[in-house]
Amino acid sequence: MAQAHPILEQSGFNPDKKLKIVGSSPIKHDGIDKVTGRAKFGADMYLPGMLVGKILRSPHAHAIIKSIDVSAAEKVPGVKAVICRDDFPEITPGSANGDMTRNAMAREKALYDGHPVAAVAAISESAAKAALKLIKVEYEVLPHVIDPVEAMKPDAPILHDHVRTKGVKGADKPSNVIEKYELGIGDVDAGFAEADVTVEREFDTKPMHQGYIEPQGCVASCTEDGQIELWCCTQAPWVYRDRLSNILKIETAKIRVQQSEMGGGFGGKTGFYPEPIAIQLSRKAKRPVKIALTRNEVFRATGPVSGTKSRIKIGCKKDGTITAAEAELVFQTGAFTGSAFTNAPQAMFTRYALKNVKTTSYEVVSNRPKVNSFRAPCVPQIVFGVEGVIDELARKIGMDPIDFRLRNAATEGYKTIYGETFGPIGFVETLQAAKKCDHYNSPVPPGQGRGVAAGFWFNRGGETTGTLNIGIDGSVTLILGTTDVAGSRISISMMAAEELGIPVDKVRAVMADTHSLGFNRVTAGSRTTFSTGMVIVDSARKAIAELCKRAAGIWGVSPDAVTFEDGYCKPAGANVGNFEPLSIAQIAAKTMATHGAIAGHSEMNVTGAGPGFGLHIVDVEVDKETGRVDIKRYTVVEDAGKAIHRLQVEGQFQGGAVQGIGWALNEEYYYGKDGRMENPSFLDYRMPVASDVPMIDTEIVEVPNPRHPYGLRGVGEVPVVPTMAAIANAIGQCIGVRPQSLPMSPPKLLKLIDEHKAKNGG
Amino acid sequence: MSKKYHITTTVNGDDYEYLCEAQQTLLDVLRDELMLAGTKEGCATGDCGACTVMVDGTMVCSCLVLAVETDGAKVDTIEGMANGNELHPLQRKFLELNGSQCGICTPGILIAARALLERNPDPTETEIRYWLAGNLCRCTGYDKIIRSVQAAAREMRGA
Numbered sequence: 001m002a003q004a005h006p007i008l009e010q011s012g013f014n015p016d017k018k019l020k021i022v023g024s025s026p027i028k029h030d031g032i033d034k035v036t037g038r039a040k041f042g043a044d045m046y047l048p049g050m051l052v053g054k055i056l057r058s059p060h061a062h063a064i065i066k067s068i069d070v071s072a073a074e075k076v077p078g079v080k081a082v083i084c085r086d087d088f089p090e091i092t093p094g095s096a097n098g099d100m101t102r103n104a105m106a107r108e109k110a111l112y113d114g115h116p117v118a119a120v121a122a123i124s125e126s127a128a129k130a131a132l133k134l135i136k137v138e139y140e141v142l143p144h145v146i147d148p149v150e151a152m153k154p155d156a157p158i159l160h161d162h163v164r165t166k167g168v169k170g171a172d173k174p175s176n177v178i179e180k181y182e183l184g185i186g187d188v189d190a191g192f193a194e195a196d197v198t199v200e201r202e203f204d205t206k207p208m209h210q211g212y213i214e215p216q217g218c219v220a221s222c223t224e225d226g227q228i229e230l231w232c233c234t235q236a237p238w239v240y241r242d243r244l245s246n247i248l249k250i251e252t253a254k255i256r257v258q259q260s261e262m263g264g265g266f267g268g269k270t271g272f273y274p275e276p277i278a279i280q281l282s283r284k285a286k287r288p289v290k291i292a293l294t295r296n297e298v299f300r301a302t303g304p305v306s307g308t309k310s311r312i313k314i315g316c317k318k319d320g321t322i323t324a325a326e327a328e329l330v331f332q333t334g335a336f337t338g339s340a341f342t343n344a345p346q347a348m349f350t351r352y353a354l355k356n357v358k359t360t361s362y363e364v365v366s367n368r369p370k371v372n373s374f375r376a377p378c379v380p381q382i383v384f385g386v387e388g389v390i391d392e393l394a395r396k397i398g399m400d401p402i403d404f405r406l407r408n409a410a411t412e413g414y415k416t417i418y419g420e421t422f423g424p425i426g427f428v429e430t431l432q433a434a435k436k437c438d439h440y441n442s443p444v445p446p447g448q449g450r451g452v453a454a455g456f457w458f459n460r461g462g463e464t465t466g467t468l469n470i471g472i473d474g475s476v477t478l479i480l481g482t483t484d485v486a487g488s489r490i491s492i493s494m495m496a497a498e499e500l501g502i503p504v505d506k507v508r509a510v511m512a513d514t515h516s517l518g519f520n521r522v523t524a525g526s527r528t529t530f531s532t533g534m535v536i537v538d539s540a541r542k543a544i545a546e547l548c549k550r551a552a553g554i555w556g557v558s559p560d561a562v563t564f565e566d567g568y569c570k571p572a573g574a575n576v577g578n579f580e581p582l583s584i585a586q587i588a589a590k591t592m593a594t595h596g597a598i599a600g601h602s603e604m605n606v607t608g609a610g611p612g613f614g615l616h617i618v619d620v621e622v623d624k625e626t627g628r629v630d631i632k633r634y635t636v637v638e639d640a641g642k643a644i645h646r647l648q649v650e651g652q653f654q655g656g657a658v659q660g661i662g663w664a665l666n667e668e669y670y671y672g673k674d675g676r677m678e679n680p681s682f683l684d685y686r687m688p689v690a691s692d693v694p695m696i697d698t699e700i701v702e703v704p705n706p707r708h709p710y711g712l713r714g715v716g717e718v719p720v721v722p723t724m725a726a727i728a729n730a731i732g733q734c735i736g737v738r739p740q741s742l743p744m745s746p747p748k749l750l751k752l753i754d755e756h757k758a759k760n761g762g
Numbered sequence: 763m764s765k766k767y768h769i770t771t772t773v774n775g776d777d778y779e780y781l782c783e784a785q786q787t788l789l790d791v792l793r794d795e796l797m798l799a800g801t802k803e804g805c806a807t808g809d810c811g812a813c814t815v816m817v818d819g820t821m822v823c824s825c826l827v828l829a830v831e832t833d834g835a836k837v838d839t840i841e842g843m844a845n846g847n848e849l850h851p852l853q854r855k856f857l858e859l860n861g862s863q864c865g866i867c868t869p870g871i872l873i874a875a876r877a878l879l880e881r882n883p884d885p886t887e888t889e890i891r892y893w894l895a896g897n898l899c900r901c902t903g904y905d906k907i908i909r910s911v912q913a914a915a916r917e918m919r920g921a
Contacts, residue, residue, distance in 0.1 A: 043799075
């Protein structure tokens with residue numbers, strides 16, 4: 001068993017330490033490039049001799065690809081390469097790599113509208129497009145299935161002949177159900193028997209798109225001897241590299257992935273799309289190839305979030321104590337497995353100290369693009385239901401909804417359904433802060449409804465690497481393995497500056513390419529500022545130890561006789577000798593005469609992420625004539641452990657809430673009878689615009705996570721977890737019936753209002 | 763080989779000449795011919811505003827304007843917004859108040875916000891929200907964008 005890394009055992013967290021930089025909001029160093037147009041995103045790379053790559057996509061939701069003839073396309077003037085399935089190594093279907101290569105480029109079958117079937121690289125976009133039209137694909141169209149519940153039926157069209165449902169004994173026939181997953185604790189029958197009140201409801205949610213404004217863009221450049229440089233917008237350079245290595249059969253050392261600035265990902269850029277295609281085109285053409293996806297391609301063939309169906313039952317006593325909870329969940333994963341659906345049964349009730357829980361979950365394939373991660377993958381859509389049932393129970397027993405949650409709130413020492421025993425957590429403090437905040441204490445304006453809902457996310461750690469280099473003038477550069485998705489470069493620079501006792505302006509951080517550092521896990525799960533912060537604090541402490549050694553050498557004393565404080569090496573005591581403190585810059589200036597450059601480097605599998613909790617409060621008004629919902633006031637209360645950069649923490653809260661508002665009120669995919677997506681544009685798939693939403697108030701709770709040197713918890717996932725539930729609860733207060741289906745669009749709400757009126761005698 | 767058209771234009775005060783195909787948009791040529799990649803493509807259908815530029819003083823989505831239509835026109839893009847080392851107040855406020863998160867929508871939003879403040883130096887929150895309703899942002903939830911515009915407007919008014 002390998003020794004755990006010392007900083008993971010002993011973070012050095014000191015709640016009384018006076019912080020100079022952490023907790024402020026300096027201007028991020030990469031900001032200037034973003035407000036001047038200099039920042040280089042995926043599509044902003046231009047190389048000499050670069051070709052334009054374009055992808056031909058299946059117009060069918062489900063079809064056998066009988067033949068592909070590219071000969072006419074190859075003859076178009078200016079065309080330098082045409083590729084299809086024949087240009088990718090054969091990998092057995094059913095394996096992770098087999099799925100990955102088939103999602104990148106269809107092989108035996110096209111499995112969704114927009115599935116890539118061929119691609120062209122040419123000297124101009126017009127030549128590439130002309131060539132695409134000349135590729136002849138012979139399809140045998142098969143019956144398709146879009147809805148996951150339909151896909152579970154015995155007579156449904158089968159996507160993959162090799163799938164036998166995991167978790168079902170004796171499953172011997174092909175099925176669209178990838179896995180049945182059961183998770184529980186305690187005895188739910190005994191628990192429900194103790195309940196005074198039980199509520200059981202069914203819910204459904206639709207897939208939504210991550211909606212990043214930057215479509216995937218990449219440039220691949222390959223040499224005759226098989227070396228590959230890939231520039232792309234990604235949340236996972238090392239994961240891309242390793243997966244590309246697996247499906248293209250190229251050594252990892254020959255693939256260098258350089259991450260661009262990333263124009264939004266939210267989980268949607270944790271898996272590749274055009275990148276393997278650009279590489280194979282470049283290998284064939286021996287020239288750099290750029291592929292920038294169009295928005296239509298982004299909608300039809302990248303990343304949506306799982307749609308779900310759920311049945312949720314919770315019972316409680318008259319005093320509000322929850323006695324049991326039960327759930328049956330169905331997750332639509334698109335054409336291939338990979339929804340991370342097991343997050344949901346683990347997280348859906350976690351925040352309440354439940355003793356009896358039973359869940360059964362199913363992951364189901366259908367003829368839609370393979371889903372990708374999105375903030376707290378698979379959890380918000382289930383919490384939409386859970387927090388509705390919780391709210392209904394609170395009202396049934398006449399308890400304030402926040403008090404009801406407080407009554408059941410998990411605290412330190414609670415053993416979760418997934419096995420973790422909570423350390424210090426801030427759910428109670430979050431609920432108390434919400435109860436005290438101005439929004440909750442203001443009367444609900446006439447005609448409006450108020451809703452609250454709570455959310456939880458594990459927060460993550462994982463494999464992380466980083467380096468801190470001290471320059472000859474004492475300024476500092478950081479090489480970070482994770483991607484900066486929302487300002488982590490500045491937050492991590494702040495922690496480095498705090499450790500070293502120097503102004504943050506003396507620090508600059510860059511995002512590494514895959515040749516510069518060892519493996520980094522994907523930038524996701526609210527792990528980055530936590531994990532890479534940990535690695536860089538560790539690197540800083542190593543550099544400080546080295547600075548002390550150098551100072552000791554200069555003074556001719558033992559390294560133990562030197563301490564480091566506020567940016568200076570000092571004699572540890574009066575008996576060491578009378579030496580003037582040496583600054584980092586003074587020591588760095590002498591590195592040529594000492595032992596060369598001073599740096600710190602660290603790699604670790606980071607543990608100790610502190611779970612995150614939030615509570616949202618929202619006031620809505622529903623136009624009873626049109627069914628349109630107006631968000632009047634919104635407050636996010638969330639535990640950040642410690643907000644490193646306050647403005648950025650607020651930004652995470654606000655952005656998550658507004659994404660949730662879109663998911664709650666109007667975002668969904670429409671499919672025609674032919675299985676083709678009918679709204680693959682921003683006009684028809686409408687995301688919230690500035691005039692749809694109010695200011696989003698934030699309340700940062702700080703219950704430190706002692707496993708981190710500065711006490712922080714990740715804050716990226718939780719802000720979207722309770723949003724749809726909070727809005728639905730508010731709408732329920734407004735119209736008298738709580739919606740159970742997303743999105744809560746005007747026609748659906750009108751129907752609900754009319755049904756409710758009819759039931760209650762108009 | 764498609765027929766090419768000879769275009770003469772001024773971009774951020776500099777004279778440019780280039781050849782383009784009839785179907786190429788102003789966005790295409792700004793990025794791929796003139797290497798002014800600060801203007802972004804988010805949708806190419808005029809729905810996201812990431813490609814917002816000014817053509818002869820009018821705010822447009824450059825993805826909806828054909829390059830051939832801009833022969834003889836004066837085009838202003840994000841690359842011309844700062845004056846030497848001096849950032850435009852909007853740029854500064856977006857930095858100070860974190861109005862930009864991932865940054866992909868920022869160039870378009872800055873150009874649009876400047877166009878607003880030039881015609882209305884003291885817009886209400888609602889006016890800012892409706893003016894910027896054609897510029898999608900998925901990161902910020904708009905809060906800090908609106909506050910940045912308000913702060914810049916105050917500073918520019920000397921209020």
